[in-house]
Amino acid sequence: MMRRLALTAVVSLAALSAAAPLATAAAGPLPLPLPLPVLQGEDSSTHLTVVVSGSGNPEADGTYELECDPAGGSHPVARQACDRLAQLPGESADPFAPVARDAMCTQQFGGPATARITGTWQGRSIDSSFDRSNGCEIGRWNSLRPVLPNVR
Template sequence: MMRRLALTAVVSLAALSAAAPAATAAAGPLPLPLPLSLFQEEDGGTHLTVVITGSGNPEADGRYELECEPAGGTHPVARQACERLAQLEGEDADPFAPVPADAMCTQQYGGPATARITGTLQGRRIDSAFDRSNGCEIGRWNSLRPVLPNVR
């Protein structure tokens, strides 16, 4: 029984090996794989999308693009925002990290403003949400001014 099974497997493999080149020749060459660089950030620079809602200031609410080195995009104060991000690089705290679950935060409400920042910061992927629901969240928001607007 084992010999029959082994013989069947060898014959099947031989038949498939002979058929594959013929099928490939009829269908044409296989496409070449795309280079991995097409799916990666090209330079490790900074390109962030900042979306702000509920700030109470129609001029602050909206979607902004921020690019650094050189500063540009649609962010209203791109140069100052890029300077702040560069300053934060030297600090130990990560302003994009969420508030730890065990953090003790003051129970103050800073308003309904929310923000989301996505993109890359010096080649590092960023996807971070912000609000002003308590003292810790207000502190996170304020640490990113002027990337995020001054709201009251």
């Protein structure tokens, strides 16, 4: 009795396995999904608030608004800052990501300047802090010039 039950199960499984590809072939290939349109407008816009302090330059310290496409806001060099932001997607590293905890950084001090950038960059939410406490942080700051001011 057990043999007959097992044999029936194996034969049924084999029959179903053979029938599934035939049913699929008769129905034709599955349709490909339609591509979604790239979102335009607000979702791809850039609006950032840049807060700089401790730069040693009273003209560089402060809070600035930066809008791109078209360039505007209270940022002192909005057009150049927007041009730099437009270059960033083609570069390998995320300029807004913090330095990795295990990064090997030179122990040099670039000054007490700090900055915080918040807002939206190409539709992506940004909230990043910057300082010049070591070689990695200085490099990260410099990669965003002129969004962040040139400090000595």
